[in-house]
Amino acid sequence: MSRILKYVFRHKLSFIIGSISMVLVIGVDHLIPYLQMILIDDGITKGKSSVVLPVIGGIIGVTIIKSIFGYVKEYLYDLVSSKVHEDIKNDMFKHIQSFEFKYFDSMNTGELLSRINEDVENIWQTIAFGLRLFVENIIYFTVSTVILFVINWQLALICLAIMIPIGYMGTRLNRLLNKGYGKISDHTAEINTTAQQNIAGVRLVKAFAREKHETLKFLKMNRGYYDLNMSQAKIMRKYFPNIEFLTNIALVAMIIIGGYFVLQQSMTLGELVAFSGYIWNLIWPMRMLGWLTDVLSKNQASAKKIFEILDRKTAIENKEGAYTPNLVDGSVEYKNVSFKYNDEIVLKDLNLYIPSGSKVAIMGTTGAGKSSILHLIGRSYDVAKGEVLVDGVNVKDFNLTSLRQNMSLVSQDTFLFSDTIENNIKLGNPEATMDEIREACRIACCLDFIDELEEGFSTEIGERGIGLSGGQKQRISIARALLRNAPILILDDATSALDMETEYELLHNLNKRFSHSTTFIIAHRISAVKNADVILFVENGEIVEKGNHKQLLDKKGRYFEVYEEQFKDFETVESGVV
Numbered sequence: 001m002s003r004i005l006k007y008v009f010r011h012k013l014s015f016i017i018g019s020i021s022m023v024l025v026i027g028v029d030h031l032i033p034y035l036q037m038i039l040i041d042d043g044i045t046k047g048k049s050s051v052v053l054p055v056i057g058g059i060i061g062v063t064i065i066k067s068i069f070g071y072v073k074e075y076l077y078d079l080v081s082s083k084v085h086e087d088i089k090n091d092m093f094k095h096i097q098s099f100e101f102k103y104f105d106s107m108n109t110g111e112l113l114s115r116i117n118e119d120v121e122n123i124w125q126t127i128a129f130g131l132r133l134f135v136e137n138i139i140y141f142t143v144s145t146v147i148l149f150v151i152n153w154q155l156a157l158i159c160l161a162i163m164i165p166i167g168y169m170g171t172r173l174n175r176l177l178n179k180g181y182g183k184i185s186d187h188t189a190e191i192n193t194t195a196q197q198n199i200a201g202v203r204l205v206k207a208f209a210r211e212k213h214e215t216l217k218f219l220k221m222n223r224g225y226y227d228l229n230m231s232q233a234k235i236m237r238k239y240f241p242n243i244e245f246l247t248n249i250a251l252v253a254m255i256i257i258g259g260y261f262v263l264q265q266s267m268t269l270g271e272l273v274a275f276s277g278y279i280w281n282l283i284w285p286m287r288m289l290g291w292l293t294d295v296l297s298k299n300q301a302s303a304k305k306i307f308e309i310l311d312r313k314t315a316i317e318n319k320e321g322a323y324t325p326n327l328v329d330g331s332v333e334y335k336n337v338s339f340k341y342n343d344e345i346v347l348k349d350l351n352l353y354i355p356s357g358s359k360v361a362i363m364g365t366t367g368a369g370k371s372s373i374l375h376l377i378g379r380s381y382d383v384a385k386g387e388v389l390v391d392g393v394n395v396k397d398f399n400l401t402s403l404r405q406n407m408s409l410v411s412q413d414t415f416l417f418s419d420t421i422e423n424n425i426k427l428g429n430p431e432a433t434m435d436e437i438r439e440a441c442r443i444a445c446c447l448d449f450i451d452e453l454e455e456g457f458s459t460e461i462g463e464r465g466i467g468l469s470g471g472q473k474q475r476i477s478i479a480r481a482l483l484r485n486a487p488i489l490i491l492d493d494a495t496s497a498l499d500m501e502t503e504y505e506l507l508h509n510l511n512k513r514f515s516h517s518t519t520f521i522i523a524h525r526i527s528a529v530k531n532a533d534v535i536l537f538v539e540n541g542e543i544v545e546k547g548n549h550k551q552l553l554d555k556k557g558r559y560f561e562v563y564e565e566q567f568k569d570f571e572t573v574e575s576g577v578v
């Protein structure tokens, strides 16, 4: 809670004025039963007409003050809680952005979103309602109890004795409801996940004619949700009438015993009326006790989860005084590099020097470690042993932003945002002109199809817009990477969805226009790699063959075997395109 309060104190002026308003509202609220008492005892019973107008004026005045400060209090508490909500969400988002790739490998996206949304929402609810009502209720309860004891301690004692079971039942009701809410919340998450996966995977469901099965699965889940809600209603049916009954017992007891005291003249009628006003300041806190303790405990649980994220330090950090060149030359060297994701060694004692401007192709069996070799250049992951150098400097000594700004990557899993084509490409270089964007698209062989679209570069893609084929998405991603014009370019299996001729044309354009960049290409077709300066064949985390196309063919090793398997396709390209 103290750390949440630190966020609250970032907006201390609003919080302090809101709290002063709250105390003022509570203060004047306690005057109303007192004024009613004077009106009845002095104005009506004793017939002192001179007190009537001032008292009525006082009640009206108090009501006006209460409304004004009540508004100020509500507004400022809303403001502070919304600001805290915004600040925590911003801090979390910024902090999560700094985490290394490994964190996201093991973290469930749904869980992370729930931290950012539901847990921060709980904090907002606590500050906006829970904490405020908790403090308000404590003040109301304490001040009113003292006043009730001053008015008539015997009656106060009797009423208080009836309040205790109300508080107990309220707390018990809440505990039982809470168990159910936990289940409802898990069930809601399941329903959402099922619905989301079914909508996202609707093509697959239809292709396998599984609509009926999936619909039944959903209906069953929804019925479970209904049943859970009905169990909650059953608990409410059981406890609410008892709470209402005890509340009424307290009121009836107060009227009967209080009436008796009035008849005995140990209490005035005005005091009894005032007593019946103050008693509600005890009833409400008792009825809300369960809810309030629940809000505060939920807040603690949420705060714990939030601060676990905010306190987590990224494993890949910038060194102090890190090397920050504007532009690197682009040579890359691996010195005795070993690498593992968890415990299993993925790359073993790798040694390799790539001069700047080289075109490097990487081939090999699936899971051999091709992508892992390239992940190490931009420190998506850090080596377990050895070092990776760019321009002769260990990448761990580089300023991370500077290192990554000198690289451009197209990964295996193409990701495009739900935005226009232009904005998706501009992510590579937000300052780029339209001419530069078109040129990048020309090289990436996607200009023609974009120009053919009715809205051209302004076409919305992704969830809100048109769908694109796998190959079209890959080419847009490549254009985005080219727009960056970085000294190091990495295409990680980024042309796999292209037909052989388009892939060849794209790589041909690339060699011509990006001869200055050190380019790494992971590909599976001989046609895509044969013009590279150096081809690496990777197996089981080791480079088993290295050389240019001719050297590797002469070697008659693994590369030659792949060449033989693909020979026919290669012949077609040779005669058709080149």
Ligand SMILES: Nc1ncnc2c1ncn2[C@@H]1O[C@H](COP(=O)(O)OP(=O)(O)OP(=O)(O)O)[C@@H](O)[C@H]1O
Pocket (backbone or CB within 6 Å): 105, 341, 342, 346, 364, 365, 366, 367, 368, 369, 370, 371, 372, 373, 412, 493
């Ligand atoms: N994020 C990860 N966490 C744990 N293990 C991983 C991770 N990524 C890859 N691996 C494992 O590391 C090994 C090498 O993976 P890598 O992606 O480098 O292979 P690859 O040669 O690029 O394969 P492919 O051609 O199928 O993409 C594989 O055994 C893979 O299962």
